[in-house]
Amino acid sequence: MKKMKIKQNDKVMIISGKDKTKIGKVLKIFKDRDKVLVEGLNKIKRHVKPNPYKQEQGGIKDQEAPVHISNLSLVCDACANPTKPGYRLTEDGQKVRFCKKCDENF
Ligand SMILES: [Zn+2]
Numbered sequence: 671m672k673k674m675k676i677k678q679n680d681k682v683m684i685i686s687g688k689d690k691t692k693i694g695k696v697l698k699i700f701k702d703r704d705k706v707l708v709e710g711l712n713k714i715k716r717h718v719k720p721n722p723y724k725q726e727q728g729g730i731k732d733q734e735a736p737v738h739i740s741n742l743s744l745v746c747d748a749c750a751n752p753t754k755p756g757y758r759l760t761e762d763g764q765k766v767r768f769c770k771k772c773d774e775n776f
Pocket of ligand 1: 769770774
């Protein structure tokens with residue numbers, strides 16, 4: 671099984687579809703489906719029925735839809751480039767993620 675490399679609050683770029691090259695923050699991860707919810711991206715219009723019990727009005731609402739991780743690239747915090755992360759051990763044996771473009775941990 672493919673390892674999930676994306677974590678919550680990571681910055682990601684969408685690399686296919688209508689939001690291609692847009693960058694957003696990961697809000698939520700759906701591990702079982704390999705999908706993540708990205709803030710402000712991949713919005714869909716959802717029809718909402720009025721719900722008098724909750725005093726909700728019906729209509730069309732914009733809502734983020736989960737994006738499959740194969741359509742995303744991680745974005746480095748330090749150099750702001752989409753990057754493939756590498757992993758390495760620090761001197762005290764901790765595993766850290768680093769950017770292969772600028773060599774910073776992120
Ligand atoms: Zn970088």
